[in-house]
Amino acid sequence: AGGRRPVRYARPTLAARAARVLRDNDTGAVITAAPRLYPHMWSWDAAFISIGLARLDLPRAVAELETLFKAQWRNGMVPHIVFTDDDAYFPGPDRWGTDNAVDGPRNARTSGICQPPVHAIAVQRMLEIARTSSPQDRADAERFARSIWPALYSWHRWLVEYRTPGSSGLVAIVHGWESGMDNSPRWDVPYAAVNPGEELPPYVRKDVRIIGDPSERPTDKEYDRYLWLIEEMRRAGYDQKEIVRSSSFLVGDVFITALFAVSCDVLIELGTEFGQPASQLADLAEWASRAREAVAASCHSVSGMARDRDLRANRWLDTQTIAGFSPLLCGGAPDEVQLRLLSLLDSDRWCGHPDLLAPVPPSVSPMRPGFNPRQYWRGPQWPVVNWLFGWAFERRGWHERARKLREAGLRLTDDGAFGEYYEPFTGEPLGSTDQSWTAAVVLDWLC
Numbered sequence: 001a002g003g004r005r006p007v008r009y010a011r012p013t014l015a016a017r018a019a020r021v022l023r024d025n026d027t028g029a030v031i032t033a034a035p036r037l038y039p040h041m042w043s044w045d046a047a048f049i050s051i052g053l054a055r056l057d058l059p060r061a062v063a064e065l066e067t068l069f070k071a072q073w074r075n076g077m078v079p080h081i082v083f084t085d086d087d088a089y090f091p092g093p094d095r096w097g098t099d100n101a102v103d104g105p106r107n108a109r110t111s112g113i114c115q116p117p118v119h120a121i122a123v124q125r126m127l128e129i130a131r132t133s134s135p136q137d138r139a140d141a142e143r144f145a146r147s148i149w150p151a152l153y154s155w156h157r158w159l160v161e162y163r164t165p166g167s168s169g170l171v172a173i174v175h176g177w178e179s180g181m182d183n184s185p186r187w188d189v190p191y192a193a194v195n196p197g198e199e200l201p202p203y204v205r206k207d208v209r210i211i212g213d214p215s216e217r218p219t220d221k222e223y224d225r226y227l228w229l230i231e232e233m234r235r236a237g238y239d240q241k242e243i244v245r246s247s248s249f250l251v252g253d254v255f256i257t258a259l260f261a262v263s264c265d266v267l268i269e270l271g272t273e274f275g276q277p278a279s280q281l282a283d284l285a286e287w288a289s290r291a292r293e294a295v296a297a298s299c300h301s302v303s304g305m306a307r308d309r310d311l312r313a314n315r316w317l318d319t320q321t322i323a324g325f326s327p328l329l330c331g332g333a334p335d336e337v338q339l340r341l342l343s344l345l346d347s348d349r350w351c352g353h354p355d356l357l358a359p360v361p362p363s364v365s366p367m368r369p370g371f372n373p374r375q376y377w378r379g380p381q382w383p384v385v386n387w388l389f390g391w392a393f394e395r396r397g398w399h400e401r402a403r404k405l406r407e408a409g410l411r412l413t414d415d416g417a418f419g420e421y422y423e424p425f426t427g428e429p430l431g432s433t434d435q436s437w438t439a440a441v442v443l444d445w446l447c
């Protein structure tokens, strides 16, 4: 590793390599998030993976989401990890201790938190793809969209019932891992208030044994806090009401809230087409509009950037990260705010930075103090995040912007390594290589 990249694959070869990554990461039961680092199924990864797979093997794509939803908790939560038997990852199911959780699933071992609700988006995208491939795929995808809909609805209902506390209207997370952006500076202030107790059981990290350079991963201090929050949840027996009432971390996540709003819209479209109950469609419409309002209300009056809210300390979190652009995902912000965000996104503080290898938005602005081009969610570019903005722009009718993001994403990933994340200036792939969701979004861009 290191330095600029010598190899650039032509598109057909890149597509073939991406397909091979998904095949190689298939254990038969699940497609793992990454070959060594992440030997299990992650919730939002599975959604992206199914989109990529829909081009290659629709029944396999359907099976993947079915496996995830078979592990859905009885209260509606879709867990962030469904564990395989592999014990190379920490924290595994024993540390999570969810086996006796009141609402836990009966036939799978899972973590006890969730991840961003992008599953409805995946189902709709699979359907679109299947409709252009074959009559058989089309029929299978339609059958699947109809059968998974109630589970998607109950997942969304869980986010409203248990995770929209107080009056901000933002969907709240109780662990930074729920955001999908584990160690983003978004969470620095709320994490500073998490004090791991003496009773934190000892543990040994496994990630840093696999990733040679530990400075590309979260620090040990960060891990202590991650583990402490799990300890608190275990002690609460994974009772959601209790966790939301008492955990040391409770933050309204604006990025999740925006994804939730647009996923509710998508679910309404699917539900309308497949004749789902009118009362549930009305619920979704109300949830979408409340979420959208909450995203708009979070926007900073000068920068226009959307903000998370620390619900324990009752204050806005002003850190400027990619999540600040959340209103562009779901709409609903006043036109002038939206225009400000678009020009900020294009500016040299973000995609227009002259030294970027590809104009893909980095996780943190390269102009921000504390930006670290190599460390995980503190600077690197993440292809899936790029996919989400491109998808949202296409949906909003901004075809030229969507096309540019696709091209930029392909420029970043044409080294064929399918990095978990990328150094924005050199384009060096960091973290794991052959990361499934990176291969999946590349496939979707290429087809």
Ligand code: 9YW
Residues within 6 Å of the ligand: 033, 038, 042, 043, 044, 045, 179, 180, 181, 182
């Ligand atoms: C971890 C699997 C997951 C993603 C997350 C990402 C990382 C896992 O990998 O978290 O152990 O830190 O932050 O979004 O789902 O790809």
